[in-house]
Amino acid sequence: MRTKNDLELVSVTKRYGSAVAVDNVSHLFAPGAYICLLGPAGCGKSSTLRMIAGHESVTQGSILLDGRDISKLPPARRGTAMMFQSYALFPHMTILDNVAFSLKMQGIDKKARHARAFSLLELVGMEALALRLPAQLSGGQQQRAALARALITSPQVLLLDEPLSALDPFLRLRMRGELKKLQRELGISFVHVTHGQDEALALADEVVVMNNAVIEQSGTARDVFNMPKTEFVARFLGGHNVISLQGQRFALRSDRLRLVDAAAQGLDAAVTSTEFLGTHVALGLMGPQEVALTAMIPEEEFYAAPIETGASVRMGWNDQDLHPLSA
Amino acid sequence: MHRFMRSPMAASWALASPVVLILTFFLLLPIGMITALSFWGSTEFSIYPAFQFDNYEYLFGSSVVRAVFIKTFTFAVITWAITLVIGFTVAYFLTFHVRTLTWQVVLFMVCTIPFLTSNIIRMISWVPFLGRNGIANKTLMDLGLTQEPVEWLLFSEFAVILAFVHLYSLFMVVPIFNTMMRIDKSLIEAARDAGASGFQILTNVVIPLTKPGIMIGSIFVVALVMGDFITVRFMSGSQVANVGRLISNDIGLLQYPSAAATAVVLLCTVLIIIAIMLKFVDIRKEL
Numbered sequence: 001m002r003t004k005n006d007l008e009l010v011s012v013t014k015r016y017g018s019a020v021a022v023d024n025v026s027h028l029f030a031p032g033a034y035i036c037l038l039g040p041a042g043c044g045k046s047s048t049l050r051m052i053a054g055h056e057s058v059t060q061g062s063i064l065l066d067g068r069d070i071s072k073l074p075p076a077r078r079g080t081a082m083m084f085q086s087y088a089l090f091p092h093m094t095i096l097d098n099v100a101f102s103l104k105m106q107g108i109d110k111k112a113r114h115a116r117a118f119s120l121l122e123l124v125g126m127e128a129l130a131l132r133l134p135a136q137l138s139g140g141q142q143q144r145a146a147l148a149r150a151l152i153t154s155p156q157v158l159l160l161d162e163p164l165s166a167l168d169p170f171l172r173l174r175m176r177g178e179l180k181k182l183q184r185e186l187g188i189s190f191v192h193v194t195h196g197q198d199e200a201l202a203l204a205d206e207v208v209v210m211n212n213a214v215i216e217q218s219g220t221a222r223d224v225f226n227m228p229k230t231e232f233v234a235r236f237l238g239g240h241n242v243i244s245l246q247g248q249r250f251a252l253r254s255d256r257l258r259l260v261d262a263a264a265q266g267l268d269a270a271v272t273s274t275e276f277l278g279t280h281v282a283l284g285l286m287g288p289q290e291v292a293l294t295a296m297i298p299e300e301e302f303y304a305a306p307i308e309t310g311a312s313v314r315m316g317w318n319d320q321d322l323h324p325l326s327a
Numbered sequence: 328m329h330r331f332m333r334s335p336m337a338a339s340w341a342l343a344s345p346v347v348l349i350l351t352f353f354l355l356l357p358i359g360m361i362t363a364l365s366f367w368g369s370t371e372f373s374i375y376p377a378f379q380f381d382n383y384e385y386l387f388g389s390s391v392v393r394a395v396f397i398k399t400f401t402f403a404v405i406t407w408a409i410t411l412v413i414g415f416t417v418a419y420f421l422t423f424h425v426r427t428l429t430w431q432v433v434l435f436m437v438c439t440i441p442f443l444t445s446n447i448i449r450m451i452s453w454v455p456f457l458g459r460n461g462i463a464n465k466t467l468m469d470l471g472l473t474q475e476p477v478e479w480l481l482f483s484e485f486a487v488i489l490a491f492v493h494l495y496s497l498f499m500v501v502p503i504f505n506t507m508m509r510i511d512k513s514l515i516e517a518a519r520d521a522g523a524s525g526f527q528i529l530t531n532v533v534i535p536l537t538k539p540g541i542m543i544g545s546i547f548v549v550a551l552v553m554g555d556f557i558t559v560r561f562m563s564g565s566q567v568a569n570v571g572r573l574i575s576n577d578i579g580l581l582q583y584p585s586a587a588a589t590a591v592v593l594l595c596t597v598l599i600i601i602a603i604m605l606k607f608v609d610i611r612k613e614l
Contacts, residue, residue: 082520
């Protein structure tokens with residue numbers, strides 16, 4: 001079903017000389033959703049985002065927003081706004097002037113644009129710092145200011161380029177909660193590029209996994225995590241073991257691997273490491289044919305019968321937890 | 328004394344002493360001597376120690392001196408304006424239009440190569456070009472743009488300013504290029520994302536962020552032009568005077584006290600100009 005704010009890629013290709021960054025990608029993004037473009041460095045996720053934003057030309061194909069082709073329009077006329085990785089706040093302007101910048105470019109008078117900028121600073125809880133310069137703010141505060149600046153044009157789609165990577169881990173968790181909350185309140189689409197699978201799973205209504213210039217898989221976070229189509233997706237999202245049984249590759253969640261009796265169905269493995277993770281203990285295992293496996297054992301179960309590194313164990317699973325992989 | 332040698336103050340003074348000594352001997356002492364000399368008296372054939380204001384009275388009273396100072400300012404302002412436009416344009420091109428760092432470095436080196444020769448040679452090389460039967464006049468006449476050779480090309484104020492611009496443009500290019508290269512390219516994208524046109528990006532983002540470099544280049548150019556005498560002498564064919572030539576003439580006539588007084592006034596003038604310029608722009612983060 002098509003809605004007002006549909007964002008769609010139609011056979012989009014990006015080439016830099018002979019190198020292909022994005023290869024014939026077509027995708028209809030979920031409307032009004034929090035979307036995470038997830039993938040390793042160089043997979044084409046940033047190029048895709050920058051093409052949507054208009055900071056990179058589209059070699060071939062179209063980008064549709066709300067039914068019109070925006071791929072040839074200048075960035076400000078697309079209905080998108082971008083928040084940059086380093087926030088890109090103008091260092092010589094106050095936060096208020098930074099937020100009001102695009103209104104100034106439209107020729108709106110000072111009083112009106114400052115009033116509007118102030119209301120956006122209130123939205124992100126920054127009204128008290130409106131007259132500071134960017135260098136006088138912390139990373140989290142700069143990010144909120146950048147967010148307010150991007151939102152002042154009332155975009156249909158907000159594009160975020162690795163927005164959390166410059167923050168320390170504690171602040172990263174807090175800001176990701178705020179991003180999600182803001183997206184819910186505004187009801188517009190957020191397209192968030194990240195290489196952190198935990199970030200993507202935590203935030204996204206729709207996860208789009210990219211690798212080697214194409215989309216490997218997309219869907220809800222839960223579907224992508226529980227039903228990875230390919231070995232790449234299973235490995236990149238983590239929390240999975242990839243095992244071969246009867247010539248077929250399967251993904252098996254590491255928390256579904258259990259310690260079983262020697263007689264039960266399963267694999268023999270040697271324990272190579274144990275890591276206490278709080279709720280679970282991660283067992284590093286070396287299975288048959290030198291296959292490295294990881295098993296997550298609930299910590300009380302592990303400490304009921306502790307296992308030393310080097311011990312031999314037998315690992316079992318339920319067959320319905322085996323998820324066949326296509327590649 | 329013993330206690331001082333062990334104190335942390337002593338280490339600080341010891342570390343600072345080379346610079347203090349150099350500045351004392353090569354800057355403060357000469358300026359002090361020139362200042363002292365400027366109060367001496369002189370006759371046609373002798374100079375004598377004194378503390379009198381005759382030299383300054385003459386400087387501030389003479390309409391010729393005033394005219395020469397105004398001429399010097401005029402040269403400085405015109406040269407500053409032209410070198411600023413050239414310097415900013417070149418730096419902007421190198422920073423924002425040349426895509427790769429390699430080409431930026433290569434083109435920047437190309438800009439600096441002429442400066443490997445002496446500035447006297449660069450200046451004199453204009454003479455055969457601009458002269459009465461020079462290349463410029465030949466070309467103009469061949470093209471039929473003039474019948475007679477253009478007289479004001481050489482040995483004129485035009486020639487002086489042309490040489491100044493040629494000699495000092497690089498001093499504008501280098502600091503502006505240096506500042507511009509440090510502008511985060513994502514700021515330009517952010518401005519474009521916010522709907523700024525090319526011209527709006529220039530006036531709202533690039534120029535404000537380049538101000539410290541512009542100011543450093545301006546200080547170089549103004550100080551160099553205000554203190555110059557050789558360019559004015561060569562390129563004007565000794566027909567135009569500036570403050571540097573006043574000083575050099577006085578020295579030629581062995582009127583050292585008068586030359587010293589003129590030098591002190593010139594020094595103060597340049598310092599005041601620079602102080603005013605620094606009032607507008609904070610260059611500390613560029614240093």
